[in-house]
Amino acid sequence: MTEARILPAAAQPRLMRWSVVLPALAAVACALVLPQFANAYVTEVATTALLYVVLCLGLNIVVGYAGLLDLGYAAFFAVGAYTSGILTAEFGLNFWLTIPVAMAAACVAGIIIGAPTLRLRSDYLAIVTLGFGEIVRIIARNLDITGGASGLIGIERPEIFGFKLMQVQHFYYAFLVLALLTAFVCLSVERSRMGRAWFYVRYDEDAAAGIGINRVSAKLQAYMMGAVIASVAGCLYAAKMTAISPESFTFNQSLLILLGVVLGGMGRIPGVVLGAILVALLPEVLRGAGTYRPLVTAVALLAIMLFRPNGLWPDKRV
Amino acid sequence: MALLEVRDLRLSFGGLKVLHDISFSVEKGAINSLIGPNGAGKTSLFNCLTGFYKPKGGSIRLGGRPITGLPPHRITALGLARTFQNIRLFKEMTVLENAMSGQHCRSRHGIVSAILHLPSQRREEENIRTTGMRWLDFVGIQQHAHRLAGGLSYGDQRRLELARALASTPELILLDEPAAGLNEREKLDLVHLIRRVRDETGVTVLLIEHDMGLVMQVSEKIVVFDYGQKIADGTPEAVRADPRVIEAYLGTED
Numbered sequence: 028m029t030e031a032r033i034l035p036a037a038a039q040p041r042l043m044r045w046s047v048v049l050p051a052l053a054a055v056a057c058a059l060v061l062p063q064f065a066n067a068y069v070t071e072v073a074t075t076a077l078l079y080v081v082l083c084l085g086l087n088i089v090v091g092y093a094g095l096l097d098l099g100y101a102a103f104f105a106v107g108a109y110t111s112g113i114l115t116a117e118f119g120l121n122f123w124l125t126i127p128v129a130m131a132a133a134c135v136a137g138i139i140i141g142a143p144t145l146r147l148r149s150d151y152l153a154i155v156t157l158g159f160g161e162i163v164r165i166i167a168r169n170l171d172i173t174g175g176a177s178g179l180i181g182i183e184r185p186e187i188f189g190f191k192l193m194q195v196q197h198f199y200y201a202f203l204v205l206a207l208l209t210a211f212v213c214l215s216v217e218r219s220r221m222g223r224a225w226f227y228v229r230y231d232e233d234a235a236a237g238i239g240i241n242r243v244s245a246k247l248q249a250y251m252m253g254a255v256i257a258s259v260a261g262c263l264y265a266a267k268m269t270a271i272s273p274e275s276f277t278f279n280q281s282l283l284i285l286l287g288v289v290l291g292g293m294g295r296i297p298g299v300v301l302g303a304i305l306v307a308l309l310p311e312v313l314r315g316a317g318t319y320r321p322l323v324t325a326v327a328l329l330a331i332m333l334f335r336p337n338g339l340w341p342d343k344r345v
Numbered sequence: 346m347a348l349l350e351v352r353d354l355r356l357s358f359g360g361l362k363v364l365h366d367i368s369f370s371v372e373k374g375a376i377n378s379l380i381g382p383n384g385a386g387k388t389s390l391f392n393c394l395t396g397f398y399k400p401k402g403g404s405i406r407l408g409g410r411p412i413t414g415l416p417p418h419r420i421t422a423l424g425l426a427r428t429f430q431n432i433r434l435f436k437e438m439t440v441l442e443n444a445m446s447g448q449h450c451r452s453r454h455g456i457v458s459a460i461l462h463l464p465s466q467r468r469e470e471e472n473i474r475t476t477g478m479r480w481l482d483f484v485g486i487q488q489h490a491h492r493l494a495g496g497l498s499y500g501d502q503r504r505l506e507l508a509r510a511l512a513s514t515p516e517l518i519l520l521d522e523p524a525a526g527l528n529e530r531e532k533l534d535l536v537h538l539i540r541r542v543r544d545e546t547g548v549t550v551l552l553i554e555h556d557m558g559l560v561m562q563v564s565e566k567i568v569v570f571d572y573g574q575k576i577a578d579g580t581p582e583a584v585r586a587d588p589r590v591i592e593a594y595l596g597t598e599d
Contacts, residue, residue, distance in 0.1 A: 212460050219459030219466070220452055220473065227435055227446050234433035237395060239421035239450030239513050252456055 051297075058203055062196040070195045074267070076307035077202035078260060083287035083303035084209045084296065085256030090285065091293035092222060093249035094229030095145070096153040099160025100284050102140075103254040105276035106133050106163065107261025109173055112271055115183040117172065122185035126262050133258030136163075137251040145246040160281050167273040178272025185266050198267045205263060209256055213296055216252070225249050290331060292338025301340050346409055348373040348549050349394075349425075349517055354403035356386075356393055356573075363389045365574045366403070371517065371566075376543050376550045378560045381570030382593060387553045388430055390570075391519050395427050396420045408516060422450040426515035428506040430522050430553075436495030440486065443494045443505055444477035447512025480508040483545075484538065500531045507538070511546065518542065520552040524559050532556065536563050561585070569593065 058077075062070045086100045110129040114120040120128075144155045167173040174180065185192050185201075192201060216222045224245045227235040236242050265271050283306050291302020309327070313320045331339065347370035356364040364386050371377050379387045392398040394405055396417040405413045412420050426447070435443050452473055458466040481487040484504040489497060494505060503523060510518055523539070524532050536559060542548050554560045560567060561581045569577040569584055571593040577584050584590055 215462060216456055216459050219456075219470065220449060220454055221456050221459060223438075223442060223445065224449055226438060226442075227449075230435040230437055231433055233397070234429065234435065235446070236417040237397070237421065237427055237429070237433070238446050238509055239418050239426075240446070241416075241418045248456060 055207065062199050067195050070199050072307065072311050074195060074199045074202050076304045077199070077206045078264060079284065079287055079303040079307045080206045080300050081202070081209050081260040082257055082284045083291070083299050083306070084206075084213050085253045085260070086284050087288050087293055087296075087299045088213065088216075088225075088249050088256070089253040090288050091295075091299065092217065092225040092229065093246055094225075095246060095249065096150075096156075097250075097253070097281075098153050098157040098278070098285065099140075099163070099281055100156075100253070100257060101276045101278070101280035102160040102163035103133050103136060103257035104261045104264070104280070104284075105167060105273075106136050106254070107258030108265040108271050108275070109167060109179065109261075110258070111262035112179045112182045112265040113172055115266075116179055116181050119183075122183060122262070122266055123187075126259060129258045129262050130255045133254040134251050137254035138247070141247045141250040145243055145250065157278065157281075160276075160278055164273045164276050164278075167276070174272070176273065178270060178274075179265075180270040182265050182269045182271070184269065192266070198263075201263055201267075205259065210296055210300070212256075217296070221245070221248060286328075290328070290338060292341035295340070298338050298340035302338065305339075347371060348375075348408055349551070350404075350406040351390075351394070352404045352406075354390070354393060354405065355401045356389055356398060357401055363573050364393070364400070367573075367575055368403075369568045369575060369578055371549060371551050373516075373549055374543065374547060375566060376539060376552075376564050377566045377568065378564040379551065379553045379568050379570060380555070380557075380560055385570040386573040387570055388521060389573075391427065391521055391553065394420075394519060395425060418450065421513055421515070424514075424516035425519070426510035426513045426517075427519040428503075428510055428521055428523065430525070432499075432502050432506055434494040434502055434505060434509070436493065438494060439491050440481065440494050440497065440505055441474070441477050441490040444481050444490075444508045444512050445473050447480070447509045447514075448473045448476055450513055477508075477512060480512045481505075483511065483541075484508045499526055500534075503527070503535075504538070507542075511542065511548065515548055517549045517551065520550065520554075522553055522555060524554055524556045532559055535559070539563055 061073055065073065082104060086097065089095050089097045107129040110132045111122065111125040114125040114128060115122055140156070140159045144152055147155065168176050192198060224235070224240050227240055228242050228245050232242055287302040287306040288299055289302070290305055291300065292298030309324060310320070313323050316323045349371040351370065352368050354364055354367040367390060379390065381387055389398060393400045396415050396419070399414050404411060407423055407425055410423060412423060412425070435446065452469050454466040454469050478487060478490060481490055484507055486497070486501050486504050486508070489501065494502065497505060524535055527535060539550055539552070540563065543550055564581060566579065567581055567584045568575060569590050576589045576593060577587045
């Protein structure tokens with residue numbers, strides 16, 4: 028056997044290419060200065076968009092990387108929000124300390140639902156996850172500690188170095204940091220051994236098993252990582268809202284997140300970010316359509332599915 | 346001791362008996378073949394050996410360790426790799442990514458070390474990449490490393506499947522009809538490549554093949570199947586002269 032030769036440029040990680048880095052830097056720069064020019068309404072909408080960016084990036088690990096259809100993703104968002112909300116409002120724990128607890132809770136929830144069901148193939152898994160999403164919401168509705176149907180109120184605002192996050196702008200920047208962190212994490216894992224294993228499993232489960240990949244373990248890890256990201260988003264969401272109720276975590280919420288992933292083009296980060304922003308902006312842009320809004324949304328979605336079936340900014344590989 | 350030892354292996358689907366008490370062995374460093382008419386149970390046997398089917402009885406040992414009934418990924422990790430009859434590449438991924446996939450069970454870094462970009466994780470990634478490249482070079486398709494696997498010619502796809510299996514550093518490699526769909530020129534190259542696998546890497550080879558010329562040329566021992574039973578086992582000369590083999594392939598005279 029001969030020694031391996033020097034890899035051509037195309038083999039270098041795509042992260043390092045200027046054609047990708049420059050537009051990404053420009054987007055981040057715009058995001059950084061946005062609140063200086065925008066009014067409170069625009070900043071509020073942008074904050075929601077960033078929340079969806081985080082959630083869609085998290086679900087993309089499950090749906091886009093590992094190819095598992097998850098219809099109950101909002102459940103993990105709820106686990107994070109309620110864990111953080113209960114620990115700060117009822118037990119007076121520092122907000123930042125609730126994040127690792129919420130991550131651990133999401134991991135446990137991910138294992139509980141994932142371990143028995145991830146042997147199932149796509150359609151069955153979709154139904155089970157849908158059921159799981161509803162179970163979590165109904166539990167939150169009926170327990171005392173979660174505040175029942177009226178929800179949890181009086182969640183503490185987080186403090187950082189003595190500075191209390193209060194205004195819309197503060198939370199905008201907090202969500203921006205979280206979104207950038209999530210994108211970095213996703214990018215790192217996408218290009219690693221486990222990220223490739225998810226793609227192998229997504230494209231051909233049997234071949235993946237045949238070359239030595241434990242498919243159930245790979246799927247479970249994708250599921251848990253997605254759950255952890257949603258739970259962190261949930262913590263920050265609870266802190267921003269100071270009040271949460273089961274109605275924030277409905278099946279509709281799961282569908283919206285999934286819509287963001289599919290709309291932009293699942294599998295790759297730029298597409299998913301675009302899809303997430305669209306999901307957050309669409310209701311605002313269509314406010315003028317009044318009662319016709321659902322109709323216009325549906326037509327827009329159908330048009331995208333017909334003309335761009337792989338999403339607006341698809342993964343080249345699909 | 347033989348590298349692969351199969352004892353009284355039985356497999357059935359419902360009432361249908363697919364394999365009847367199959368016993369044979371493969372010596373370390375050998376190139377052996379499994380032949381038999383269509384439907385004789387050759388691929389079913391491969392699927393038992395690699396853990397895709399659970400046998401009803403009997404035992405399989407690899408290097409003395411029992412592997413009967415283990416899941417496929419465990420068997421691959423223990424040193425048994427395979428290719429598929431109908432090529433099963435990750436067509437949407439690059440040729441190099443396909444070759445790298447074989448390294449999964451020989452590497453260990455997970456999600457957390459990837460997020461932290463640990464130096465040891467970076468080194469392992471680099472290692473997976475260069476090893477993948479080396480196997481692409483071995484089968485002669487390194488120049489296509491960054492193309493999508495689905496865009497390769499048929500012959501090169503077969504080579505890539507072989508590179509992917511070799512990248513898992515197996516002791517024994519099972520090739521399921523590697524010559525199917527190849528022209529005469531490509532078959533010659535394949536014979537050469539199979540010999541190089543054994544001679545240069547020391548990997549033992551067991552193949553299923555329909556092309557008699559190729560089988561006789563490349564194998565040191567041949568196991569013949571018909572209707573889920575082993576009907577002959579020996580050198581190419583002995584098998585060729587065996588009346589039961591002639592009957593299975595040509596039918597009896599009456």
